[in-house]
Amino acid sequence: MRRVILISAASVLIVTGMGAGVRAATIAIEQTALRFSEKTVDLHKGDTMVFANKDDVTHNVNVINDDDDLAADLGVQKPGEDLKYTFDKAGRFKIRCAIHPRMKMIINVN
Ligand SMILES: [Cu+2]
Secondary structure (H helix, E strand, O other): OOEEEEEOOOOEOOOOOOOOOOOOEEEEEEEEOOEEOOOEEEEOOOOEEEEEEOOOOOEEEEEEOOOOOEEEEEEEEOOOOEEEEEOOOOEEEEEEEOOOOOOEEEEEEO
């Protein structure tokens, strides 16, 4: 069973694995008004991020690793479309929109 955690500016819900061990989580954030809804998100290895485009414009999420190399180009993301990316490696990742340079956030994977 996978858990979905929605983080929004209004509420931050953090659910940690209890009892039967920690399972990979899915964390959802939104792209709204040409911004990511969180500046920083902390993940565990194996967790999946969902980027939900709530804007009426196309985005293109890039994942950039600590060496400033492109780890993933998630491609064209049309309005209303959700993208998913699973972080299998630890590190600090910069998330950028290739179309809108001011859209930035950080994902720390431990
Ligand atoms: Cu964009």
